[in-house]
Amino acid sequence: MTSNQFGLFGTDPWWLVLLKVLAIFVILVLLTLFTIWWERRVVSRMQNRIGPNRVGPQGLLQSLMDGIKLALKEEVIPRTAHLAVYWIAPVISATMAFLAFAVIPFGPTVSIFGVKTPLQLTDFPVSVLYVLAIASIGIYGIVLAGWSSGSPYPLLGGLRSSAQVISYEIAMGLSFVAVFLYAGSMSTSEIVAAQQPVWFAVILLPSFLIYVTSMVGETNRAPFDLPEAEGELVGGFHTEYSSLKFALFFLAEYINMVTVSALATTLFLGGWRAPWPLSVWASANSGWWPMLWWLVKVQLFIFFFIWLRGTLPRLRYDQFMKLGWKLLIPISIVWIVIVAGARTLRDQSATSSSRDTLFIAAGVILLAAVLSLVASSRADKRKTQADEARATVAEYQVDAGGFPVPPLPGQQAVLTSRRDSAVGTTIIQQRIDNQENADG
């Protein structure tokens, strides 16, 4: 790409680049500390608790203290660990988490010490792909951590995580395609610029929803936190990690959260541009203000993450994979076809016959997609019903052997004969009597 197309990118003096790098690093670390506190407070509120409130005002310094404590803790390395890989895994995780932020635009061009420069470390024609690429290297951290721990739970966690991230990266990548089509570019700054009147979240709503779903899967957060499902895998890939190495994973997870939120903001919510009522104010989109809008938007996404964690139970692994492969990916593909068709329509609006063809084609595709979805869900339901029909042999009793049990889904309570139920009642009555006798 010729340099003039990217304006001021690549023209910063070296001290400014260094300054920006430092700023990004500081912002991310601070955001991590804040997010941990914020998450704990919000989840506590949702669970009628107070949450951290001792260290600092409102407990704000709690995560800082926790971080220091974590770094100073004794480190336990399993004897079966593959040392080199065990060491490098958290480093990969954390480094990659930081690297992805290089192409996120924080704001418009500003003047720093007399040098005009965009509030973004760098940008290039394929920056969104760069984020994807960095994310895909980041998974190595998790997978290698799982493998090198030399212990089964982390291994399973690592395997799950790689399967999960690969699966959801496809849906994520597909959700970008519509954005690329509309923005005509893969560079983040140009995508922000392309959302001038309307955000892509509005005109490309399906893509936005798919992205939001897959970003939760990509970051291994609840309800998609299967790689570290406590009930099944202890702590997942980081079970055998402690001290600073564990802290690095922790840091990486929260930075990744911020990264995907920032990417969502950039691609779908107009980046640093002011939202509608504010955008009436002319200077809302210049100077340092946009950084505030950017931060608010990112924080909204982070709140959404926390809200999900506070509300939803974890999915079962098969449900999760089904959601990714059988719902998100097919829907994205159909949606991309429609978007591409619509774009072609607009580009070639002169010929009405081609427009009709495209409309018909879009209709047919949509119909076929809906039909196949309906058909597959009906087939699934039929299958479960058939299985259940085979399973239910109508011998379900409301109070089998004196222990009342509620009917399972899809089951009809079969009334037992009066004598049986009388027996059941008698047994229960007897137990109550016994209890009373013992107490008395």
Next chain:
Amino acid sequence: MNPIMASAPALFTIRSVDYRAISPVLIILAVALVSVFVEAFVGRSARRPVQLVLVFGAFLATFIDLITLHATRLVTAAGSVAVDGPALVMQGAIILLAALAAMLMAERMVDPSGDPFAARASSLPGSVDEAEFSARGYFQTEVWPLLLFSVAGMMLFVSANDLLLMFVALEVMSLPIYLMAGMARRRRLLSQEASLKYFLLGAFASAFFLYGMALTFGFAGSVNLGSIADAVSAKPSQSGLLLLAVAMLSIGLLFKVAAVPFHQWTPDAYQGAPTAVTALMATTVKIAAFGALMRVLYVAFGGIRWDWTPMLWIVAILTMVVGSVIAVTQSDIKRMLAYSSVAQAGFILVGVIAVSGKGLASVLFYVIAYGFATIGAFAVVSVVRDASGEATHLSKWAGLGKKSPVTGAVLSLLMLSFAGIPLTSGFIGKFAVFSAAIANGATWLVIVAVIASVVSAFFYARVIVLMFFSEPTEATASVVVPSAFTTIVIAAGATVTVVVGIAPQPLLDLVNNAGLFLR
């Protein structure tokens, strides 16, 4: 302009594609897609009949299409597809032979359990799963879309005028065959091993082809065969880059034709794969691979033929000698046919070395004649069975000709054709190839080739002797009465061998009128 549309991408002119000219491939690909949908949406019991109708319908339609296209000579799609005489002839031959192979694949009377393919390729050999699937009469109908994709790949392979398309077509052709090779119903471990070996070595060869492609691009700045030819004639030929490129590309393609020393996969893959798939590999893949090899060498590197013919001389001699000599020592008929196919590849290479229109025509004639004879031979192998399945060990063939004279006679005929005995198609083929080579001054090569054919005649004759001049024993296998499918294949193989052997002129006219490769 709507502000949502940021920077409209620079519009470029779409290159015109003559879809009529490439319609044979498109038909096959379209039916292959329909066939995939059939797998997904049609009920289990109806799948096989629907697939058979689709597959044979597609072959019929494509063949008719090819006949209507017979006079087409053009290069289309930005120079990446050449629809010329040799391509059309080979495509026609591929369609006919693939249809015959499909008949072998559709045969259900021969194997007592039904299909020649494993009920479920995913079930572990010898597991409860496998027994259960077989008992329930499940059939792996996915072979049909795979077959169609493979055939589409072969058809593109012979008409690809662009190394990139050639590579993609090579993979489209090979991948389904790797898969199908591992799906035999009997001796599944052997079959899976064959599949894996074929796949690994095939991938290795593809890597060579790709490397060669990259080097060629480095030399010529294009992957289009015509542009490469221009670059070759424009620049001095003694470029190491170019020679390396030719060597790498040739290795990739010689692997597919099973030339020595790139033949190691052949015996194992031929032996382990289901016989119907072996028939496909030995005939259509060979045709496609020779088509591509000649197109690359003649069209792109015709200008430096004096640099690559010595290499092909060595490969051809090695192929003929090693193939013939090792075939003598084989005791399994499928392995013997595999080495025979290696040796035959050497004879065909003799025709390739005669870089001329005559050489091209003779190779076309040879591969077609050889294809029909081979598919007949494998069809015969598939009906000679004992309790454990196909009786491929030669000891079980002792006295078979006395037990079943017709089968014995047909196989003997085909063996005579392989050996190049007059009045069979094999003789005419060898004669055409050798005379083309002599016309081009490769007399010494022809002398080696004749000696090798004498050696090869020995092991072909040994099968005939074994069948007719030894007494049947306890172990002698019996000939199962097949359905119409296999009968048609055997009959077609034998008929073409005899008719072309006695009246070769129509086929000779066809290949001579095909003309040269376009660029």
Next chain:
Amino acid sequence: MNAAVQAGNVGETLVFWICAFFSVLGALGLIVSRKAVHSALWMALVMINLAILFVANSAPFLGMAQIVVYTGAVMMLFLFVLMMVGVDSSDSLIETIKGQRVAGILLGIGMGLLLVFGLGSALTNSTSVGLDAANGVDKGNVQGIAHLIFTDYLIPFEVTSALLITAALGAMVLAHRERWIPRLTQMQLSRARFAGSGHPGNLPNPGIYARHNAVDTPALLPDGSTTDLSIPGPLVARGGIRPVDHAEVDEVAAITDGGQS
């Protein structure tokens, strides 16, 4: 202007030497490592460095695609399979064919020399064209690739879809295991558990005693008795049950009951 170009060249040279060093290191590591997982990691290193070189040579799209596709997807699947197959599997150094290793090394070196000298001699006297022409026509690397895909290489691009469909179909044929008995539902499973003679609920946890709480200690039931049900089957099979000092148990019971029982 001249100075800028010079600076660019210095940076590019630096990037080249760093990435070249790590690529070669990774490639050597790939061959030398005995553990398959380590080889895969070295391979990933090679690919990442190649991607950086692509980006440095004004082919950013290719670089990113290299990472996303090869490092992110292909190598990850490799790792996935390697980990599934065996955590600790490493190559055996036993030769199945005698002299194979020596022959392999000699042939490999020969091939390498051939390539190095062939390419070296071909490239030393050729002038580089540069990428500006290729990237300039369509105002960018991405647009240039799109242009080629949709014009000159339209047919190969479309035929690739046939390859992908075949691959998907093949994966399904080789790996999809169809059920011939219906999947047991949750209800059937629980019915089987209760109808059978086994233990219907969760098995008891390992016992917690003053000195041991490992999995091989028998569970301590609420009534003070012990049961071996808590011990995993493999341990039982190996005879690895830790004997319980009953005196201790009785003592505990005596203390908690206040000496009543």
